[in-house]
Amino acid sequence: MDMHHEEVTNEDSKDLSFIDSMYEAVSAMKGNLPHYLPLFFLSFALKAYGLAYFNAQDDMTVITVAAVNVFGTIIQSVFILNFFFFAFEKLPYRVSKVLWDIPTYMFYGFLTSLLMILGVAFFVIPFFYVAYFYSFVAMTSILFDKEGESNFAITKKKVSTLGGTYLGFLVISFIIAGIAQVVTNYAPGTGIAIELIYIICLLLTLIQDVLTGVLVSLFRKA
Incomplete structure (x- = not known):
C-alpha cells in the first residue's frame, strides 16, 4: 500500500514538474506555428511600440502609449493563454471564444488589482497573500472556471497543489518581467544600440511566451 502511494506521489510530482511543462509549452509552440507566430509578433510589436516612444514628453502621447500597451x-494575454489551452487540449483554435473571454479577463484582472491595492493601503501582508494566491484568477476565469465554484477558490486550490513549483515559476517570472521593464524603459538612450535592444526584446518575448505556456500547463494538471 505504501509503495503504491509512493508511486502515485512520484507520478504526480513528475506531472507537475516545471521542466516537463516547459517542454510541453515549447512543443505546443513548435507544433502550432501558424497560430503562434502572429501572437509572438503582436507581443514584440507592443514592446517595439513602447521603445519608439520611450522619450515622449507631451502628456497626450504618454497617455496614448500607456493605453495601447495596457489594452x-x-x-x-487572452489570445496566448487560449492558444496554449487549445493546444494542450487538442482543440481547434476558436477566435470567437477568445474575443468573448476578453471582458471576463479584464473584470477579474481589475478585481485582483483592487484587492492588491487594498492590501497595500491597509496592511502589507494581505498584498503578498493576494499576489501569491490570486495573481492568476483572471486566467482561471477564462480557462478553468467551474459552475458553482468561485474562480478565487479554484485558483487558490491549484496554487496550493503546485506548491514549490509555483513559487519557482513566480520567481523566474518576476525576474524576467523585471529585465523586460529595464530593457524597454531604461535601456534606450543609454548608448546601447537600438538593434541590440530589439534583439533582446525578441528573446524576452519568446521566454515570456514559454513561461505563459508553463503556467497554463501546470494549472491544467493541478
Whole structure:
C-alpha cells in the first residue's frame, strides 16, 4: 500500500514538474506555428511600440502609449493563454471564444488589482497573500472556471497543489518581467544600440511566451 502511494506521489510530482511543462509549452509552440507566430509578433510589436516612444514628453502621447500597451497586453494575454489551452487540449483554435473571454479577463484582472491595492493601503501582508494566491484568477476565469465554484477558490486550490513549483515559476517570472521593464524603459538612450535592444526584446518575448505556456500547463494538471 505504501509503495503504491509512493508511486502515485512520484507520478504526480513528475506531472507537475516545471521542466516537463516547459517542454510541453515549447512543443505546443513548435507544433502550432501558424497560430503562434502572429501572437509572438503582436507581443514584440507592443514592446517595439513602447521603445519608439520611450522619450515622449507631451502628456497626450504618454497617455496614448500607456493605453495601447495596457489594452494591447490584455488582448495578447487572452489570445496566448487560449492558444496554449487549445493546444494542450487538442482543440481547434476558436477566435470567437477568445474575443468573448476578453471582458471576463479584464473584470477579474481589475478585481485582483483592487484587492492588491487594498492590501497595500491597509496592511502589507494581505498584498503578498493576494499576489501569491490570486495573481492568476483572471486566467482561471477564462480557462478553468467551474459552475458553482468561485474562480478565487479554484485558483487558490491549484496554487496550493503546485506548491514549490509555483513559487519557482513566480520567481523566474518576476525576474524576467523585471529585465523586460529595464530593457524597454531604461535601456534606450543609454548608448546601447537600438538593434541590440530589439534583439533582446525578441528573446524576452519568446521566454515570456514559454513561461505563459508553463503556467497554463501546470494549472491544467493541478
